Each structure stands twice: as structure tokens, then as C-alpha cells.
Amino acid sequence: MMNLNKYSLKQEQKKNNTKILLHACCGICSSYPVSFLQDAGYEVVVYFYNPNIYPDMEYQKRLEAERTLCRYFNVQLIEETYEPGEFFDYVKGYENEPEKGLRCDKCFELRLEKTAQKAKELGIREFTTSIVISPHKNFQKLAQIGSEIAERENLNFLAVDFKKKDGFLKTNKIANSLSLYRQNYCGCKFSMR
Numbered sequence: 001m002m003n004l005n006k007y008s009l010k011q012e013q014k015k016n017n018t019k020i021l022l023h024a025c026c027g028i029c030s031s032y033p034v035s036f037l038q039d040a041g042y043e044v045v046v047y048f049y050n051p052n053i054y055p056d057m058e059y060q061k062r063l064e065a066e067r068t069l070c071r072y073f074n075v076q077l078i079e080e081t082y083e084p085g086e087f088f089d090y091v092k093g094y095e096n097e098p099e100k101g102l103r104c105d106k107c108f109e110l111r112l113e114k115t116a117q118k119a120k121e122l123g124i125r126e127f128t129t130s131i132v133i134s135p136h137k138n139f140q141k142l143a144q145i146g147s148e149i150a151e152r153e154n155l156n157f158l159a160v161d162f163k164k165k166d167g168f169l170k171t172n173k174i175a176n177s178l179s180l181y182r183q184n185y186c187g188c189k190f191s192m193r
Helices: 006-016 027-039 058-075 084-090 101-120 139-153 167-177
Strands: 019-023 043-048 076-079 126-129
Touching: 006 043, 019 101, 027 043, 027 058, 027 126, 027 167, 043 058, 043 101, 058 076, 076 101, 084 101, 101 139, 126 139
Parallel strands: 019 043, 019 126, 043 076
Antiparallel strands: none
């Protein structure tokens, strides 16, 4: 796991000039992370894999917002096939868990596992996620899950708490300037309760 500030990221990237696969949960949450990573010298590839989002209409709105954002930043967007059954199978037995509980951990695990697999498939050595920008998400938990997956896959999970130094405010400013769709729940059927 690399846990770097923006200055040390720039220093590291001057040496490497590498690609990074950014798992994007939605256009709003990925707005500042894309900007941050580009400023740090990364070539950002955005990966939209979110079988947890419910219902299909909600998924389509979030995907369209991500497309708008990626056009704005001129970054490649990889859209994974929407298969909500993958999510329901993965969290089976955890349906009644509270928000921020084990079901959410399983959801993060599913999406970061798939992101790591996609990174390997593309020959990209580093990956991260925009999920951490939300003030409702636990950075340490996501960093731990991402790092464990990266270690198994012989990759590097870049642990950046994007909400630090007004990151959440910055992401909202970018999203507002682009009139991106703003959701009012995390995404899954269970989080609608």
C-alpha cells in the first residue's frame, strides 16, 4: 500500500509516469480524485464497476454522470457490464446488516477485487477507488481491503484519502460545475431503507 500526499505523489510519478486504474462509484465522488491523480502525474483510467447500484434507472444516471466527467477530464472510461446478480450473490447472508456493516465491507471487497483483476488484465500495476472521498465511508477500512487484495494480486493499492484537505468540497465544486447527477443514497437496494 502506498499512502502518499500530493507532493510525494508528484515526486514518485516523475520517476514512473504510470497509469492508474481508478474504480469510480459515481461521477460526483470521482471528480476530485481524477483531478488529483492527473495533477500528480498519473495517466488515469476510470473503471465503472458497480453491480450494487439499484435499480437499473439509478445505475444509468450514475453511469451517464461518469461519462460526462471522463469526457471533461479527457480520460478513458471502462464500463463494466451491469450484472446486479453478482452483488446479490456476493452479499448473500448479509442483507440485514446495517449501513457501514459487514454487507458494505463485502460490497467494497467485490468491487475492489474486480478492479484489481481489471488492472492486471490491462497491465496496470496500481489501482485505487473514489469511494473513499465520501465522508460516510471509512478510509482505513477501504485502504485495508484494497491493500489486502493488491497483495494477493501482486499489485499496488494507492491509499489516498481524497476527502482530506477539502477534497469533498472540491469534488462537489467540480460536480456542480458540470451539473452531474446527484444521488441521495449510497447505491444498493438495502441502503435505500
